[in-house]
Amino acid sequence: xxxxxxxxxxxxxxxxxxxxxxxxxxxxxxxxxxxxxxxxxxxxxxxxxxxxxxxxxxxxxxxxxxxxxxxxxxxxxxxxxxxxxxxxxxxxxxxxxxxxxxxxxxxxxxxxxxxxxxxxxxxxxxxxxxxxxxxxxxxxxxxxxxxxxxxxxxxxxxxxxxxxxxxxxxxxxxxxxxxxxxxxxxxxxxxxxxxxxxxxxxxxxxxxxxxxxxxxxxxxxxxxxxxxxxxxxx
Amino acid sequence: xxxxxxxxxxxxxxxxxxxxxxxxxxxxxxxxxxxxxxxxxxxxxxxxxxxxxxxxxxxxxxxxxxxxxxxxxxxxxxxxxxxxxxxxxxxxxxxxxxxxxxxxxxxxxxxxxxxxxxxxxxxxxxxxxxxxxxxxxxxxxxxxxxxxxxxxxxxxxxxxxxxxxxxxxxxxxxxxxxxxxxxxxxxxxxxxxxxxxxxxxxxxxxxxxxxxxxxxxxxxxxxxxxxxxxxxxxxxxxxxxxxxxxxxxxxxxxxxxxxxxxxxxxxxxxxxxxxxxxxxxxxxxxxxxxxxxxxxxxxxxxxxxxxxxxxxxxxxxxxxxxxxxxxxxxxxxxx
Amino acid sequence: xxxxxxxxxxxxxxxxxxxxxxxxxxxxxxxxxxxxxxxxxxxxxxxxxxxxxxxxxxxxxxxxxxxxxxxxxxxxxxxxxxxxxxxxxxxxxxxxxxxxxxxxxxxxxxxxxxxxxxxxxxxxxxxxxxxxxxxxxxxxxxxxxxxxxxxxxxxxxxxxxxxxxxxxxxxxxxxxxxxxxxxxxxxxxxxxxxxxxxxxxxxxxxxxxxxxxxxxxxxxxxxxxxxxxxxxxxxxxxxxxxxxxxxxxxxxxxxxxxxxxxxxxxxxxxxxxxxxxxxxxxxxxxxxx
Numbered sequence: 044x045x046x047x048x049x050x051x052x053x054x055x056x057x058x059x060x061x062x063x064x065x066x067x068x069x070x071x072x073x074x075x076x077x078x079x080x081x082x083x084x085x086x087x088x089x090x091x092x093x094x095x096x097x098x099x100x101x102x103x104x105x106x107x108x109x110x111x112x113x114x115x116x117x118x119x120x121x122x123x124x125x126x127x128x129x130x131x132x133x134x135x136x137x138x139x140x141x142x143x144x145x146x147x148x149x150x151x152x153x154x155x156x157x158x159x160x161x162x163x164x165x166x167x168x169x170x171x172x173x174x175x176x177x178x179x180x181x182x183x184x185x186x187x188x189x190x191x192x193x194x195x196x197x198x199x200x201x202x203x204x205x206x207x208x209x210x211x212x213x214x215x216x217x218x219x220x221x222x223x224x225x226x227x228x229x230x231x232x233x234x235x236x237x238x239x240x241x242x243x244x245x246x247x248x249x250x251x252x253x254x255x256x257x258x259x260x261x262x263x264x265x266x267x268x269x270x271x272x273x274x275x276x277x
Numbered sequence: 278x279x280x281x282x283x284x285x286x287x288x289x290x291x292x293x294x295x296x297x298x299x300x301x302x303x304x305x306x307x308x309x310x311x312x313x314x315x316x317x318x319x320x321x322x323x324x325x326x327x328x329x330x331x332x333x334x335x336x337x338x339x340x341x342x343x344x345x346x347x348x349x350x351x352x353x354x355x356x357x358x359x360x361x362x363x364x365x366x367x368x369x370x371x372x373x374x375x376x377x378x379x380x381x382x383x384x385x386x387x388x389x390x391x392x393x394x395x396x397x398x399x400x401x402x403x404x405x406x407x408x409x410x411x412x413x414x415x416x417x418x419x420x421x422x423x424x425x426x427x428x429x430x431x432x433x434x435x436x437x438x439x440x441x442x443x444x445x446x447x448x449x450x451x452x453x454x455x456x457x458x459x460x461x462x463x464x465x466x467x468x469x470x471x472x473x474x475x476x477x478x479x480x481x482x483x484x485x486x487x488x489x490x491x492x493x494x495x496x497x498x499x500x501x502x503x504x505x506x507x508x509x510x511x512x513x514x515x516x517x518x519x520x521x522x523x524x525x526x527x528x529x530x531x532x533x534x535x536x537x538x539x540x541x542x543x544x545x546x547x548x549x550x551x552x553x554x555x556x557x558x559x560x561x562x563x564x565x566x567x568x569x570x571x572x573x574x575x576x577x578x579x580x581x582x583x584x585x586x587x588x589x590x591x592x593x594x595x596x597x598x599x600x601x602x603x604x605x606x607x608x609x610x611x612x
Numbered sequence: 613x614x615x616x617x618x619x620x621x622x623x624x625x626x627x628x629x630x631x632x633x634x635x636x637x638x639x640x641x642x643x644x645x646x647x648x649x650x651x652x653x654x655x656x657x658x659x660x661x662x663x664x665x666x667x668x669x670x671x672x673x674x675x676x677x678x679x680x681x682x683x684x685x686x687x688x689x690x691x692x693x694x695x696x697x698x699x700x701x702x703x704x705x706x707x708x709x710x711x712x713x714x715x716x717x718x719x720x721x722x723x724x725x726x727x728x729x730x731x732x733x734x735x736x737x738x739x740x741x742x743x744x745x746x747x748x749x750x751x752x753x754x755x756x757x758x759x760x761x762x763x764x765x766x767x768x769x770x771x772x773x774x775x776x777x778x779x780x781x782x783x784x785x786x787x788x789x790x791x792x793x794x795x796x797x798x799x800x801x802x803x804x805x806x807x808x809x810x811x812x813x814x815x816x817x818x819x820x821x822x823x824x825x826x827x828x829x830x831x832x833x834x835x836x837x838x839x840x841x842x843x844x845x846x847x848x849x850x851x852x853x854x855x856x857x858x859x860x861x862x863x864x865x866x867x868x869x870x871x872x873x874x875x876x877x878x879x880x881x882x883x884x885x886x887x888x889x890x891x892x893x894x895x896x897x898x899x900x901x
Contacts, residue, residue, distance in 0.1 A: 097790055117793040126794075133791045137783040145777075146784050150796030195796065340708050342649070387885055390892035391844070393704045394647030398840045399888075402881055405837060409878045525833065530716055537709055566720035573717040580709050581698055 046109070048073050048230050049094065049125070049199055054103030054113075056086075056093050063089040064100070065254045069232075071199065076221075076231045078245035078262070080238055082274060085251040087234040088130055091201050094232070095127040096120035107199070122150045126197035130204045130234075132188040134176035140187055141172040147194030154196025155227070161190040164220055182213035189217070199230045206237040218244050238270065252276045279608045283464070283601035291545075291599030302449055306442045314441055315513075318448040320555055322510050325455045326528065327535040327547035329502045332459060335542035336471040337495040338478055340393075343400025345529050346384075346407045347377050347500045349522030351507025356417055356517055359429045366433050367447065370508040377504020378497045385496045389489075401525075408523035422518025430515065444513055451509060455502050459544060462498075463602055467491065475542055526569070534576045540586025545599045549588040614748040616870075623866030625755040627859030628762030629824065632817040633839035634846075634854045635766055636810035642849060643786045643806040644700060646707050650715040652836030654811060657718055658684050658818025659827045663731055673733040673823050681815040688811030692804040700803070715832065722829035730826040739823070758820045762858075765813055766851050772809075773851075782806055834877075841884040847894025856895060860887075 047070035056064035064086045071077045079087050092098045094105060096117035105113045112120055121127075126147075134143050144161055162169035165186040171179060179187060185205055192200055202221075206214050218240060225231055235241035242248065242262045250258040250273040258265070258273030305317060326344070334340045351373045358369040388399040412420040434440040462468050473481040474488055482488045507528075511517045521527070531554065539550020554572075561568055583590050591597060637651050648654070658680055665676045695714075699706040741753035773779040785792040785802045793799055821827060821835070838861060846857025861880050868879020887894070 095794060097793070116798070117790075118796045118798045121794060121796045129791055129794065133788055135784045135787040135791070137787050138780060142780055142783075146780050146792075146795050146797075149777075149781070191795070334705070338704075340705060342712060387888055390888055393645075394649070394708050395840070395844070397649070397708055398647065398837065401833070402837055402841065402884065405834075406878065406881045406885070409874075409881070413874055413878075526716075530712075533709065533712065541705065566723045569720040570717050570724070573713040573715075573720070577695075577710050577713040577717075580706050580713070581695075584703075584706060 050106045052104045054100035056089050056100050071230050076245045078241035078248045079234045080241050081251035086254040091203050121195050124198040126192040126195040127201040128188045128192045132184045136177050139173050143176050143191050147191035150195050152196040156193045156196050181208050202233040282605040282607045287597040288601040314445045318445050321448040321452040324551040325452045325506050326532045329499045330532050331536045331547050333499045336475045337492045340397045341400040342397050342529050343404035344503050345523045346404035347503040348507035348528040350377050351504035352511030352517045352522045355508035373508040374501040374505035378501030381497050381500030408519045411519040424516045534572045537576050538579050540589035545588045546586050619866045619870050623863030624859050625759045627862030628759035630838045630842045631855040631858030632762045633835050634842035636813040637839045638843050638854050640810045643782045644803050649711040653715045653718040653832030654814050655818045655835045656832045658815045659822035662819045662822045673735050677819050681812050684815030685808040685812040689804045689808040692807035719829050730828045732826050733822040845887050847897030849898030850896045853896030
């Protein structure tokens with residue numbers, strides 16, 4: 044691959060004394076969708092949190108568009124072009140749907156994503172724009188969370204378990220939208236528990252197991268057996 | 278087989294030192310002059326007030342900036358009981374404790390509806406209400422206050438020296454009793470519950486501890502203890518007025534500074550803090566408001582950089598404790 | 613009858629001042645769950661600032677607002693970023709004790725600089741002007757102006773909170789600090805702005821306090837208590853509720869004072885305690901404490 048968009052270079056991450064990630068490396072190229080799968084507690088969310096700047100690796104480096112972002116605070120990372128759709132959506136309950144989207148644009152990055160475009164992508168949000176964010180259904184909240192991240196006009200979108208709690212039919216629709224977004228040139232790293240969906244959407248897959256990369260490869264080339272072995276550490 | 282171990286080398290040394298110190302202090306009328314006796318008695322009262330505040334805020338998590346309510350209440354109870362009830366002053370002091378605790382029940386039922394910092398301000402409001410009510414009591418001097426009548430002073434002891442000795446021993450005695458009670462409480466399973474609350478209230482609640490009830494009981498006990506010390510303080514002062522009785526500076530600011538600088542949440546903290554406070558006060562003498570500014574700055578500094586206080590810093594670094602309070606689970610291989 | 617009406621009216625008007633004391637307190641609690649024990653002393657600080665400004669430059673106290681308010685806002689931003697941001701966290705002790713220490717420092721600092729003498733700012737003829745609003749009912753022009761300013765301040769804060777980008781930032785940060793950072797909000801700066809705003813309101817309150825009544829370094833805690841009581845009576849999280857709370861407090865005090873001058877403050881406290889007993893969430897609550 045040519046110069047990767049994001050490169051995670053052998054990072055170690057800790058929560059206090061707990062060694063959450065050990066020597067994890069990952070790369071994403073422009074316009075690529077990469078999936079990170081693994082059981083609960085494998086370190087997937089920790090990896091995303093490290094990339095987004097919410098936590099900082101103790102060892103190793105994270106480079107985005109060539110620049111070292113390992114020590115950058117989260118509010119600067121999003122300004123650099125990495126936006127996150129957090130696990131559990133985490134829309135702001137005190138804000139309406141539209142206000143949630145507007146606050147996504149806080150970083151004021153230039154780009155094609157505006158309120159209008161987000162409403163075109165997710166029309167159901169336009170209908171509910173003035174409702175409090177908590178009044179939306181799970182699937183709608185997920186769309187709002189993605190829309191909010193898009194408003195930051197990112198080059199890389201980090202999606203943390205967007206399948207959680209969603210009906211398969213809603214999930215398919217959301218992933219369909221996601222592919223539209225990717226066609227426009229945004230790269231995506233999707234942390235997923237739903238392996239089937241992850242393999243369908245991504246071109247490259249990393250499987251984490253107890254803080255390490257247990258398996259990586261092209262989605263098309265990995266077998267069920269490989270994945271099970273890596274996922275469960277068998 | 279498992280058992281809980283409390284003592285450590287430092288606590289054994291600490292216990293010996295404490296016993297020695299108490300013996301030396303009990304003999305103080307023999308080796309100290311009158312001024313020193315008065316100073317020591319004052320040190321004891323502040324030590325006790327700080328220890329009680331430490332129990333309330335450091336263990337039960339109830340940060341009160343209104344304990345002066347009970348100091349003043351205790352003082353006024355002393356004057357009321359002796360002047361109108363014909364009660365002996367020493368008996369009045371001992372009565373003031375339970376009476377103050379009684380008063381604290383309706384107070385607690387009201388202010389416990391507030392949380393955190395709003396609770397703190399609520400305690401301040403209560404103290405203000407007490408102060409304003411005291412100003413309305415013309416029988417006890419109203420706004421300008423009242424002095425303790427001579428016959429009551431004489432009832433303590435016929436001579437001045439004897440009075441000074443008795444009051445000194447009373448101060449020392451009450452301090453020992455309060456600190457001993459504190460120690461017993463902290464050693465008991467309620468103490469374990471309090472330590473759990475201190476460390477993580479939510480976890481304590483989920484662990485099955487009735488946090489609300491424990492806090493209520495601690496508030497009552499602290500109010501009682503504070504009331505008792507309050508009456509002692511005003512017996513020593515021989516005069517009371519609403520402003521001195523319910524002074525935020527004297528009974529809350531100094532007490533909080535002592536505890537914070539010494540170390541919140543550890544029984545030794547107030548001891549260290551009181552010593553530092555009085556050393557500073559004696560050496561810096563009459564600086565008035567500059568002294569308070571410095572204390573405020575030091576308290577802020579300690580809170581930011583050494584939130585466990587000076588004792589806390591040392592204790593954590595070296596694992597010291599002056600009293601056998603820690604709980605170490607010892608698992609032996611014997612059957 | 614008109615005597616009582618006048619009394620109640622006075623109470624309502626001073627309620628506006630209390631609401632201004634409370635608004636800054638309420639704002640900070642809403643955004644960062646911080647209760648600033650030094651809040652009342654900062655109001656007094658603003659009053660002394662107005663004193664210094666009017667004495668050195670020789671301008672009218674009401675005009676001094678133009679200087680005092682921005683100055684207090686600056687102080688607020690610096691205070692938050694330089695000190696209070698470091699106390700925020702899960703433990704309630706540090707912010708409480710640090711702001712308590714600050715309260716003591718400000719009180720005694722002012723005592724050292726200005727002595728315990730009572731001061732008051734003079735604005736001129738407007739101080740004694742009265743406005744007749746009905747048969748036999750007169751209200752002071754200054755109290756009326758101050759009440760209207762209080763309403764304007766609260767309306768302004770409401771608008772800012774719910775209609776502006778800064779207000780959005782406040783609400784988002786108070787909801788979820790981490791995700792707010794993911795959106796590009798530097799929470800240190802957001803908190804700084806919140807404190808700046810709070811102290812700007814404190815500045816307005818301080819100037820009006822200085823014009824209206826005698827002040828000295830020791831009256832801060834009482835102002836904090838009035839503000840706090842107004843917030844609790846009105847209900848947490850509601851600025852208009854805070855206005856209602858201030859009015860109720862002011863009216864209680866006025867009625868108490870009429871019964872017996874010594875009962876003025878007591879009446880207010882007792883009404884507060886009564887409401888705490890009967891309806892602890894306040895009259896118009898929006899959030900849980």
